[in-house]
Amino acid sequence: MKRFVTTTVEVEGREETAVVEVPAFEPVPWGPEAALDTVGTRVRRLDALEKVTGRARYTHDVRLPGMLHARFVRAPIPAGRVSRLDLAHARALPGVRGVLTGADLPRIPWLEGEPLFASEIHYWGQPLAAVAADTEAIARDAVRLARVRCRPAPFRVDLPSGKDSVRTRHSRVTPPETRREERGNVAAALRDAAVAVTATYRVPVAIHQALETHGSVVHWDGDRVTVYDSTQAIFRVRNELAEHLGVGQQQVRVVTEYMGGGFGAKNSCGAYTVVAALLSKRTGRPVRCVWDRHEECVDAGHRPETVFRVTAAARRDGTLVALDVEAWIAMGVVGWPGGPGKIFQELYRCPNVRVVQHFWYGNVGGMEAFRGPFHTEGAFALESALDLLAKQLGIDPLELRRRNHAAEDPLKQRPFSSELLPACWDSIAQRIGWAAARKRKKATGRFVRGVGIASQTWGAAGGPPAYAVVRLNRDGTALVQTGTQDLGTGARTILAQIAAEALGLPLRDVRIVVGDTDAGPYAPNSWGSMTTASVGPAVRMAAEDAKRQLFEVAAEMLRAQPDQLKARRGRISVCGGAPSVPISKVTKTLGNIMIIGRGHRGPNPAGVTVHSFGAQAAEVEVDRATGQVRVLRIVAAHDCGRVVNPELAESQLHGGIILGLGYALFERLLTDPHLGRPLNLGLHEYKIPTYADIPEIDAKIISVADPVANHVGAKGLAEPPIIPTAPAIANAVFDAIGVQITELPLTPARVLAALSERR
Amino acid sequence: MRIRLTVNGRTQELDVEPRTSLLEALRDGLGLAGVKLGCDRGECGACTVLARGRPIYSCLALACETARVPLETIEGLAADGLHPVQAAFVAADALQCGFCTPGQILSVTALLRAHTRPDEPTIARAMAGNLCRCGTYPKILRAIRLAARRSLSNRPTVQPSDQ
Numbered sequence: 056m057k058r059f060v061t062t063t064v065e066v067e068g069r070e071e072t073a074v075v076e077v078p079a080f081e082p083v084p085w086g087p088e089a090a091l092d093t094v095g096t097r098v099r100r101l102d103a104l105e106k107v108t109g110r111a112r113y114t115h116d117v118r119l120p121g122m123l124h125a126r127f128v129r130a131p132i133p134a135g136r137v138s139r140l141d142l143a144h145a146r147a148l149p150g151v152r153g154v155l156t157g158a159d160l161p162r163i164p165w166l167e168g169e170p171l172f173a174s175e176i177h178y179w180g181q182p183l184a185a186v187a188a189d190t191e192a193i194a195r196d197a198v199r200l201a202r203v204r205c206r207p208a209p210f211r212v213d214l215p216s217g218k219d220s221v222r223t224r225h226s227r228v229t230p231p232e233t234r235r236e237e238r239g240n241v242a243a244a245l246r247d248a249a250v251a252v253t254a255t256y257r258v259p260v261a262i263h264q265a266l267e268t269h270g271s272v273v274h275w276d277g278d279r280v281t282v283y284d285s286t287q288a289i290f291r292v293r294n295e296l297a298e299h300l301g302v303g304q305q306q307v308r309v310v311t312e313y314m315g316g317g318f319g320a321k322n323s324c325g326a327y328t329v330v331a332a333l334l335s336k337r338t339g340r341p342v343r344c345v346w347d348r349h350e351e352c353v354d355a356g357h358r359p360e361t362v363f364r365v366t367a368a369a370r371r372d373g374t375l376v377a378l379d380v381e382a383w384i385a386m387g388v389v390g391w392p393g394g395p396g397k398i399f400q401e402l403y404r405c406p407n408v409r410v411v412q413h414f415w416y417g418n419v420g421g422m423e424a425f426r427g428p429f430h431t432e433g434a435f436a437l438e439s440a441l442d443l444l445a446k447q448l449g450i451d452p453l454e455l456r457r458r459n460h461a462a463e464d465p466l467k468q469r470p471f472s473s474e475l476l477p478a479c480w481d482s483i484a485q486r487i488g489w490a491a492a493r494k495r496k497k498a499t500g501r502f503v504r505g506v507g508i509a510s511q512t513w514g515a516a517g518g519p520p521a522y523a524v525v526r527l528n529r530d531g532t533a534l535v536q537t538g539t540q541d542l543g544t545g546a547r548t549i550l551a552q553i554a555a556e557a558l559g560l561p562l563r564d565v566r567i568v569v570g571d572t573d574a575g576p577y578a579p580n581s582w583g584s585m586t587t588a589s590v591g592p593a594v595r596m597a598a599e600d601a602k603r604q605l606f607e608v609a610a611e612m613l614r615a616q617p618d619q620l621k622a623r624r625g626r627i628s629v630c631g632g633a634p635s636v637p638i639s640k641v642t643k644t645l646g647n648i649m650i651i652g653r654g655h656r657g658p659n660p661a662g663v664t665v666h667s668f669g670a671q672a673a674e675v676e677v678d679r680a681t682g683q684v685r686v687l688r689i690v691a692a693h694d695c696g697r698v699v700n701p702e703l704a705e706s707q708l709h710g711g712i713i714l715g716l717g718y719a720l721f722e723r724l725l726t727d728p729h730l731g732r733p734l735n736l737g738l739h740e741y742k743i744p745t746y747a748d749i750p751e752i753d754a755k756i757i758s759v760a761d762p763v764a765n766h767v768g769a770k771g772l773a774e775p776p777i778i779p780t781a782p783a784i785a786n787a788v789f790d791a792i793g794v795q796i797t798e799l800p801l802t803p804a805r806v807l808a809a810l811s812e813r814r
Numbered sequence: 815m816r817i818r819l820t821v822n823g824r825t826q827e828l829d830v831e832p833r834t835s836l837l838e839a840l841r842d843g844l845g846l847a848g849v850k851l852g853c854d855r856g857e858c859g860a861c862t863v864l865a866r867g868r869p870i871y872s873c874l875a876l877a878c879e880t881a882r883v884p885l886e887t888i889e890g891l892a893a894d895g896l897h898p899v900q901a902a903f904v905a906a907d908a909l910q911c912g913f914c915t916p917g918q919i920l921s922v923t924a925l926l927r928a929h930t931r932p933d934e935p936t937i938a939r940a941m942a943g944n945l946c947r948c949g950t951y952p953k954i955l956r957a958i959r960l961a962a963r964r965s966l967s968n969r970p971t972v973q974p975s976d977q
Contacts, residue, residue, distance in 0.1 A: 099904060106912030107900040107919060109848020109888035116847035191838075192831070266852040266860055266913045266947050315850075315913030316947050348853040543911025543948055702907045706953060710910060713949030738857035738945060747938040749951045 064518075064658065075519060078657040082557070082592075082599045084762035085697065092623065094556040094767075097702040101548045101567070102313070102541070111313040114285040117272040119341035123152050123187040125334050126194040127326075127350070128201040130181040133418040133731025134210035137174040137183060141202035145186050148200060150193035153338045155330060156184040163299045163329060166421075167389055171326060176205060177388045178418050179732040180353035182326050187334040187342050210418035212726045214362055214385045232392060232414045238400070238466075239407030244377035248368035251377075252443045256365060256436040257798040259723035260385070261358040262351075263425055264743055267315020269355055270345030273331035278302075280332055282309045284325075287317040288580035289540055293572045295324035300332055311540045311570040318714070319424035320356045322580050352736040356423020357724060360385040361395055363436035367443070373450045373458045375405040380436065383413045390414070390422030395433035397466075398778075401666075402437060402512050404461040419726055419733075424582060426714055427774040430513060431781070435799060438509040438782035442789055451493060452786065453484055453508055464664035472665045472763035473770075475694035476510060479670040482692035482757050483508065487672040493790065501680050504687070507786025508672045511778035515695065515771030516665035516764060517588030518656065522576035523597040525554060525652040527605065531625070531639025533558055535567040535597070539578035539590045544773055545703035546586050550594045552699055553767060557598035559622025560638065584667070584771025587699060591767040593656045601652025609641045656765075665764045667775045669693035671712070673783040674750075677791045679810055682803030684788055686716060691754040693775055696761035697768035708754035708776045715780025717744045721800050817881045821846065822890025830877045837861045839877035840887060848888035848916045852945070859944035862917035863887050869924045871943070888916035891923065899923045902961035903954070910948035918944045922958055931962055 056077060064073045085091060105111040128140070146154050157172035165171040172183055183203065188194040245251060265285075272283040280302060286292050289309040297304045314321075331344040346354070366379040378399050386392070396410030425431075445452040460477060463470055484490070492506040523537040535554045541547040551567040558565070568574045578590050606617040609627045613620065613634050621630050628635035642650070659665065674688040689712050698704045721742045725734040735741045754776070760768030781799060789795045794809040818827050821844060828843040837854070840846045840863065849872055852860030856874040863872045864886035891897040896904070899922050909915045918941070925932055925940040932940065937958055946954070 100907060100909070102912070103904040103907075103909065104896075106909050106915050107888075107896065107903045108892055109846075109916045111912050112847065113850075113913060115851065116841075118842075118845070118847075190842075192833070264947055265911075266850070266858060266945065267911070268852075313913075314911060316911045318947070348855060348857070543909075543913075545910075706907055706910055706948075706950060709952050710949035713951065714947075737855055738853055739855075743945060743947060744949070744951070745943075745945055746941045746951055746955075749955075752952050 075658045076655055078596065078655065081657060082596055082766045084766040085760055085768050086762040087759040089760065091556055093552045093562050094699050096700070098548065098552060098562055098700060100545055100703065101551055113267055113313045113315050114270055114272060114283050114311065115267055115315070115345060117283040117343070119272065119274055122272065122341040122343055123189065123334065123338060124191040124194045125185050125187040125331055125342050125344040126198050127182040128184040128198050128203065130176040130179060130183055131203055132176060132205050132207050133179040133212060135176050135205045135207040137176065137203060138206050139204040140184060142184060144200040145197040148193065148197045150189040151186055151197045152189065153187040153334045154184065155334055160333065161301065165326070171329065178420050180350070180420065185330045185334065187338060210731050212417055212419050212731050213728050214360060214383050214415060231416060234394065234412045237409040241377050241379050241407045241409040244407035245366065245368050245379065248376050249371045250444070250447055251366055251368035252440065252447050253366040254440060254443055254797055256363040256439055258361050258432045258435055259799055260360045261425060261718055261722045262724050262741065263318040263320040263355060264351070264738065264741065265316030265318055265320065268346040268348065268351040269321060269325055269327060270343070271325065271328040271331045272341060272343040273328065273335045274341035275332055275335040278306055280307045282307065282328060284309055284311055284328060285314055285321060286311050287321045287540065287542055287582055288323065289570060289572050290538055290577050291322065291580055292324045292328060296328055296332065299324065299329050308573045314540060314542045317542045318426045319428060319582060322424065322582055348738065349736045352724065352741060353733055354420045356421060356425070357387065358425040358428065358432065359387065359390065359422045361432045365436050365440040367440045369444055369448060371448070373448055373455045375403060375459045377407040378405050379409045381411040383415060386414050386416050386422040387419045388416060388421050391424060393429045395429040398430045398433040398512070399437050401464065401466040402461070402510060403456070403459040404465050405459065418731055426711065427513065427777045430511070430778050431718070434509060434511060434778045435782045435785065438779065439785055439795060439797065442507065442786045443795055453480060453489055456480065456510060467664055470663050472660060472663045473696060473758070473761040474668060475758050476668040476670065478757055479668060479692035479694055482755065483670050483672040483690045486753060487674060487688065487690045489672065492674065497791065502676050502678055503791045504674065504676050505787045505789070505791025506672060506674045507783050507790050508670060509779035509782035509786060510670045511668065511775050513584065513667045513771065513775045513778065515584055515588065515667035516659050517585035517771060518659050521578045521589040521593040521656040523590065523594040523654045524576060525597040525601045525654070527601055527642050527650040529642055529647065531637065531642045532564040532566070533560060535565060535594060536575040537569055537578050537590055537594060538572055538575035539586055540570040540581055542581050544586065544707065545700060546581065548703060549587055549699040550590060553591050553594050554598045557595045558602055560625055564625065584773040584775065587769045588765055588771055589656050591699070591769055592765045593654045595654065595767055597652040597654025599652070600654055601650050604650045604652065605638065605641055608645060609636055612636055612641065660763055663763060665770060667693065667695045667770045667772065669775050669779060671779040671783045673787040675784060675787040675791055677788060677806060682806035684720060684801050684806060686750040686784055688751045688753070689780065691776060692757050693772070694758040695756060695772040695775065696758055696764055696770035698756050699769060701756070704756055704772060705754055707773050709752055711774065711776025712752055712754060712780050713744050713749065715777040716748065716784065719781035719784040719799060719801055721802065723800050815878060817878050819844070819877070819881060819885065821885045821887060832878060834877045835873050836875040836877045836880050837872040840872060846887050846889050850913055850916060852914070859917045859921065860914050862920045862944060864920055864924055867924060867927060869921045886920070888919060891919065897923065898964050899926065899961045902957040902964065906953045906957035906960055908950055908953040908957035910950050914944060914946045918946065918954055922961065926962055926965060930965070932958070
């Protein structure tokens with residue numbers, strides 16, 4: 056059998072030709088009935104002790120001897136050209152050791168091919184130059200001494216309205232782009248539809264605000280470039296940095312031992328990494344370049360502001376006949392045009408769906424994926440439109456969704472590997488007391504309550520390539536090496552659990568190393584909720600490969616055939632027989648012969664769609680005097696296949712729900728349309744949820760293993776829980792006050808405006 | 815200028831500038847990396863330390879101002895094994911990325927020293943200054959209750975709140 060096969064694979068919904076590595080053997084899938092000891096249990100996070108004692112070392116904490124501190128000089132206008140950049144005073148400041156401008160750099164393609172530190176300015180805060188100094192304070196002083204003169208140009212920071220978009224003059228790198236997709240015949244379906252509703256929905260710019268800001272510490276020492284980076288992608292950073300610097304990938308090592316949150320914003324090699332490397336080369340000293348909170352708000356990416364025009368049409372019985380959506384997406388200066396229209400095509404069964412998406416590029420920092428990118432925005436518009444339709448039809452919103460349940464993938468018209476959305480609906484309806492809550496007569500006093508629901512679906516297959524190595528030590532313990540990284544999701548713990556399970560070792564005998572490109576083979580970015588489903592099977596296969604070799608030795612000792620053996624709790628025994636031997640005895644027999652297992656992620660199953668599903672219900676209380684919305688309760692049920700660690704899975708659900716709650720109620724980055732600069736930088740001005748905002752959260756995963764998806768049985772989990780949260784809250788407010796608010800966040804002013812509109 | 819800081823029961827001398835924040839002095843001067851810098855503007859609480867037992871944002875205090883104040887950081891909390899609050903955080907999985915965790919733990923420690931059985935509004939008030947972007951708040955609440963229960967059950971008699 057050929058090991059490397061060229062075939063057609065699906066990447067982000069597109070069919071592409073790619074080389075696929077066919078696994079030498081495929082472990083028997085752990086189905087729902089598999090009896091597992093470690094996988095599925097609530098073991099403690101492996102790095103919990105380091106984190107509670109303050110010993111965990113993050114990129115921010117790396118201190119190397121002689122280390123310098125670098126800071127950026129940034130553009131003081133949103134568009135134009137630098138006419139003069141004078142760094143003489145900065146350079147002369149005692150303690151300044153290096154300065155870097157566009158003239159000092161090799162040509163590094165940055166904004167859509169324009170070089171890093173180019174003199175064309177496309178957004179306020181764009182990096183123009185950098186200084187390195189003995190201390191952070193001196194570097195900051197030096198930046199203040201930089202003199203930047205610019206010739207301003209016309210710009211645009213907000214979404215243009217209507218035809219305006221074509222004629223607006225603005226400095227931009229990428230032209231606007233429109234994508235149209237249609238299945239069925241929407242125009243005809245709308246003509247014949249019994250009921251149709253149309254509304255315009257709007258979502259704001261939201262920013263990630265990880266507590267550890269973006270940053271790197273780089274030491275260019277001889278021919279070695281060692282990078283400590285706060286990243287979701289050690290291998291991608293290594294490969295991109297090597298290319299930017301013109302060095303071999305073997306010269307670059309990227310380390311991310313602990314990482315203070317990413318949420319999608321740390322998926323590639325940053326300007327801070329490149330600049331720290333070049334300054335390190337220039338000065339011969341390690342250089343730390345870490346963004347401050349304001350830079351984090353301006354230059355770290357965002358969830359784009361989006362306007363949706365949605366028409367939803369149905370028969371009298373609630374059967375959807377058409378979904379027609381046009382969306383305008385404010386990407387910023389660059390971005391990844393995924394698209395918020397996709398969830399319209401894949402969440403419910405609807406024969407006629409038209410999606411027109413205008414990706415508009417303007418003069419603010421670039422868009423970056425943000426937990427559940429595009430689906431989170433699209434879900435607000437879709438799920439709000441469905442509640443409007445339900446009201447028009449006089450059908451209960453949950454019942455309307457049930458009647459349009461997609462038992463098959465409606466976009467690709469093929470089965471799902473597993474799909475438990477109806478069970479999610481049942482679960483939340485029962486736990487929140489849906490029927491009674493909806494029938495409850497609305498109070499007429501100051502405080503009114505309401506309940507709302509929303510659903511989600513998310514591509515959750517993961518996929519190749521991803522690799523792992525498992526080494527068995529002489530004492531029968533094991534080392535797992537893989538080039539993934541743990542952002543705080545618990546990947547370290549989950550992957551160790553999978554290895555322990557497959558090896559038949561107790562978890563304490565398994566050590567795992569992640570977050571170091573020199574210490575583990577390739578694993579993909581930690582994005583797209585794909586780590587457990589991608590790296591998990593690679594780790595399992597590596598462990599199974601090591602176990603197969605171990606069984607060859609043990610078979611002789613036990614006088615049995617290797618395929619009759621099983622390993623559990625540190626011992627190898629003959630299936631159905633009495634004799635057994637400790638794993639440590641087998642490895643000891645081998646002396647210094649080391650068993651090394653190699654594993655990789657095989658191709659995804661053909662002909663099926665692997666998605667996660669879920670539904671959430673929210674109960675809110677609205678103060679009709681102040682317009683304040685208080686979320687009282689969120690009930691969530693999600694289907695993500697096998698759960699490797701229920702405790703960590705629950706933490707992921709909480710995290711997604713709380714991010715979604717901030718998006719629903721108060722998060723919104725404002726940029727002044729006349730000055731072109733952001734107005735509410737920081738964590739006071741840009742408010743994120745804190746204790747006092749947190750409702751009672753009852754989050755459950757109701758699924759079992761999905762052996763079709765992969766042999767571990769897991770589907771993705773991290774992003775799905777944010778998707779339905781904001782629409783569930785908005786629909787609850789609709790239920791409470793009887794008017795739909797069509798714009799996030801649901802601020803008191805908007806609630807009061809909606810209430811006065813009703814009167 | 816040369817100052818003396820008393821941190822975790824130990825007095826140490828170090829050189830600082832008049833403008834040096836307590837946060838910088840602890841992290842860069844004394845190498846106490848458990849004190850995190852999240853915003854440097856008194857917004858996030860990642861830099862929380864205890865000054866005379868009360869939580870403060872070390873990014874908003876000047877190092878030279880705190881020279882005579884007994885300070886506690888996360889590094890000083892675990893003596894013989896984990897502090898009960900740290901143990902409760904581990905047991906409740908009250909952390910994800912862990913970056914805000916030292917500050918959260920110190921705020922909880924101060925809260926539970928002042929209130930043996932804090933009610934919800936007291937907890938919300940005491941903890942509102944410690945942000946967590948991963949959204950571990952429900953589990954931190956669980957950890958607070960767990961730690962409160964454990965410290966109560968460790969006492970010979972249940973004492974009334976000493977607020």
